[in-house]
Amino acid sequence: MTIPLELHPDRLFPADPSTRDLARALYATVKDLPIVSPHGHTDPQWYADDPAFPDASALFITPDHYVFRMLYSQGLRLEDLGIPPRPDAPDARSIETDSRRIWRSFAAHYHLFRGTPTRLWLDHAFHTVFGIDERLTTESADRYFDHINASLATPAFRPRALFERFNIEVIATTESPLDPLDHHRKIRASGWRGRVVTAYRPDPVADPEFDGFAANVAEFGRLTRQDTATWAGYLVAHRERRAFFKSLGATSTDHGHPTAHTADLSASECQRLLDRALAGTITAVEAEAFRGQVLTEMARMSLDDGLVMQIHPGSFRNHNPRLFARFGRDKGADIPTRTDYVRALKPLLDAVGNERNLTIILFTLDETSYARELAPLAGHYPALKLGPPWWFHDSPEGMLRFREQATETAGFHNTVGFNDDTRAFMSIPARHDVARRIDCRFLATLVREHRLQEDEAFALAPGLAHDFAKAAYKL
């Protein structure tokens, strides 16, 4: 039996008719604005080489940990979903390589995603990108698979064509300081008009607990012709690579530390920590201090070079050691933890919090900090702004909680619009659409409760959908 798949034009709007009408009217003014995607993890090679995506499973399942973590939680094996083990995985067992069988498993469990944003994004992509008008079920699985694969084989489904069809004004990727940025150079040299920029993510040379840290820092030195075993040289190396990233369009840096801890230590103490980090003798507490010191240094460099700084703290990475040993990073086992900002950020804020020409964008996985810490901080410090709901909170309820809990203290103008933060290319239009709908819904609710005037809601809607992100990220 075929079940229809429709995207209702009023989805995510509240049921109250008068509020819905206004939400719809606000949304009409922003739904076709181009997409500004200032933070994400798509692969620049797509835009450089414009290859065809291989097939439905490789597009929607194996690279998307939102998808396979849910399937895994309900008893499916990652091997049976085609997730490749690490080459050095201890107990290699057979991995499913038949994409159609992977797709059928996914389809048979599609009901698990009811009520999740993943379901909204997938249905949006199936319907608007691939023109599918029946629901994914066991029965329709093969038709989906064949139709998607046939589409992917056509030029209209190559990355650049989709980029244009998605109406992306600009997208940022995220690269390591050690990355030669060849893809970005190739994009620029190609004459293609799509705007793709990089962002500076220094974890491999900023986190002493990162795999291969000492080798990375040595390579960092070679690339920049600096002695990165000295604190002074290490800092210059950062400045040089930041400048190189900037030359390829970067307007921001990104930092994904376990906590929001920052430090502002003496140069001699910094040298001591660097020595121990390079020697592999650094303790966990010292590693945290080192990472915290790098944040403060990055903020100081941003004062000079103008790069916008993003802090994404609070994830306990690789919580599941068996899964990590077998499959490696980014397999859905990163779990948020309680995160303090008030004390953790103080050293950095003491140094640069009052700077009016600096923008530090704070994210959180701990929603309790919205009203208690983040909105009060952003509503005071000139250097701080609030990033949008992130990761597990990039969802309708998560976005509503953010606006409800942050707006009264921080206002709208201390927020920076939406980030999709995704490696799932097909989900980008869906994610921005959800954000635009929820923001319009929030504005409509304020108006209908006479907490905001209607003209002000219409003035704010394009800001939240497009302009604030463009301005905050200097894009």
Place this chain on the structure above:
Amino acid sequence: MTIPLELHPDRLFPADPSTRDLARALYATVKDLPIVSPHGHTDPQWYADDPAFPDASALFITPDHYVFRMLYSQGLRLEDLGIPPRPDAPDARSIETDSRRIWRSFAAHYHLFRGTPTRLWLDHAFHTVFGIDERLTTESADRYFDHINASLATPAFRPRALFERFNIEVIATTESPLDPLDHHRKIRASGWRGRVVTAYRPDPVADPEFDGFAANVAEFGRLTRQDTATWAGYLVAHRERRAFFKSLGATSTDHGHPTAHTADLSASECQRLLDRALAGTITAVEAEAFRGQVLTEMARMSLDDGLVMQIHPGSFRNHNPRLFARFGRDKGADIPTRTDYVRALKPLLDAVGNERNLTIILFTLDETSYARELAPLAGHYPALKLGPPWWFHDSPEGMLRFREQATETAGFHNTVGFNDDTRAFMSIPARHDVARRIDCRFLATLVREHRLQEDEAFALAPGLAHDFAKAAYKL
């Protein structure tokens, strides 16, 4: 003046007419489903001996700490409510023994419960169980008292008759490993068709800080003919009692620790902790390690015997020492505290988190963990599922927050339906009714906002009301 008492058929549904209509239609499909009560604290003696309940006050007030804690908070004395002091209480003073006077005090303060779930449950029981159609007030107090008492004297108000009238398919009680389970044996021998099962709650022999721990462990050894002074014998004793509980219907274990701390220590360290626990020389930190080790051992045993594991952490028990000295445990002075899961559960999850044939159900009294920790954990680990809102959060707002905060990351299928978790027998139908109404309301809201299709809501409603609990608890 008589004030009518009616239960509105649309209670707990949202005011928006279209959402309400759908909530009502969903509820119509689940309201008459039998009750599965997989976790609770009713007295098995009721089902074994089928005695009459003594009177209105003894039924509704003296055993229900939800009721008398509110009265106490507003200045009533527990003695005046007939709460018996401990036999060894230092300063015994006169206790009210006149049930009618106790009832009148309660009635005179019934307004204190406005806006609380206790009020919803009481009104539900008064109206649906006792057929009362006027509100409880000072003026109606005596009519209530006489009518309830007259009812309780009739066979239709005996526990077994009510069990059947309440349409209980199965109910679990909770017993200590030292309990001979005589009531459960008697129920089984009686030929009565009501299904009552036990659950294994090992606190008296698992918590070194439990009153009489060493004596309990010795008794545990006698019951199982094991040397429970050795770690190996102690573990075998657990396995044997679990098997005995299972023979009397148990499908689950229950663990109510102060935190979610778990451990996975060497056998020699376990022996050392057991030695110190039995000698009474164990420190608070060691006691926490011991309890955490028992949790991990229980999980391993569940892998073998299939019992579903429930973890109920986060209550600061007996917060009020004066009240405890005078009246003992469970007198409304247990207060929730902040609870970490991400680090606390790691030793247990490292050991068994990836097991697909194990079910560990997590509860919380710290709602901040729903979106931040519990939903991400349950949305990844195959062994984990989320229990329903518990204790103070077993309420309309609490249930809505749970669904709103957990569903987007964990989905519905990583949740396990409703637990009433009560010792208040009369409240059981009311509590399940509230849960069914709120879940139907939540589903209706998702549909009306086009976040879920209508057929999917109708498919989920019986799962949330009945099937998920039955399946998760293997009942």
Place this chain on the structure above:
Amino acid sequence: MTIPLELHPDRLFPADPSTRDLARALYATVKDLPIVSPHGHTDPQWYADDPAFPDASALFITPDHYVFRMLYSQGLRLEDLGIPPRPDAPDARSIETDSRRIWRSFAAHYHLFRGTPTRLWLDHAFHTVFGIDERLTTESADRYFDHINASLATPAFRPRALFERFNIEVIATTESPLDPLDHHRKIRASGWRGRVVTAYRPDPVADPEFDGFAANVAEFGRLTRQDTATWAGYLVAHRERRAFFKSLGATSTDHGHPTAHTADLSASECQRLLDRALAGTITAVEAEAFRGQVLTEMARMSLDDGLVMQIHPGSFRNHNPRLFARFGRDKGADIPTRTDYVRALKPLLDAVGNERNLTIILFTLDETSYARELAPLAGHYPALKLGPPWWFHDSPEGMLRFREQATETAGFHNTVGFNDDTRAFMSIPARHDVARRIDCRFLATLVREHRLQEDEAFALAPGLAHDFAKAAYKL
């Protein structure tokens, strides 16, 4: 272009028509009740001397950190807003003294307040107090400035006239134990009928980390003719000043500690802490113990003298050291932090928590404690009640979260109505109006969802608007 400024009669009510109708009906019964303002920071000199307020900027901007913190966060300089630096500020630079230019800056940035309670309060004051019917914009800035200034020059805009026009039944200010209360004496002697009372706020002599603590304690001794270098004398000094405050109308004390930590130490340990505090050798941990001990002593004194105790914990004061060095306290740089109550309050509650004739009102800046800690504590301990949403949470969303999260466990009767807690005189009617509207909205929602009967909502509304505060504070 002139944009109208209207206050919609249904503002802050929900959009659903049936709920809105009932909210409106409930509000009609409370909107004209007199204002009971049991906790705030208005200047008693206003009521004593009845001076004219100087001008629009000095009235609305320079004294209101809610206003200028938002402007500062968006890059305006405090100097340009006329905020005076400390006399000893290291790098004094020119400060704007032209009120009209300050007002124009404010007007040009008025859009920053969209969606904030500050905007609601300001518009309310502009419209209801000054009769302005156009929105504040760059274009209307001068008309606003001239009109407000002209109004302020008239007798009808003097503090006493406004006090009467605002229909304030009683207002409390907050003074240090070292304050001679001359303004309060003058008010009483004046024959004016406005009721203004003081409240006892002992931070300058209770917090060893307060500027000038030792000198303050010495002065405290001189005032009371006690040897405040002894713990016994120090306690008697408190008793004497409390009695003096009570003679000038005080019914309460107020305590704004960094945490909710309390202590109940031996007299010798108290003396040791006092010695170290006076010698300036006290550690941070000891200072916390001293403050915690004072709280417990204050509670014991309240048992004797009947003063209601208020605890306002959880603010990290003066988070921005550069701003503090330049402008001093209360400049918008106080940031809430995570606050524990369950363990922190235990020493105090062990001492006096069961007292039925004591009222301790708890406030929080950490909303996660509402459902988890505060409502369970207040729903048990006779001495505890819950204060209203405070500071950043004195807002429509903050009030809704409080009622939604606290009511089910604590009920309404363990709450104490509204506090405006403000130094912004013009905002007082607006703040009370917001609270009344939100409470009526909350009650209406409960009724429309059949969780409360309509007659009960009408019975509760005046309690939440007026009676509960009057009773809890013994006013």
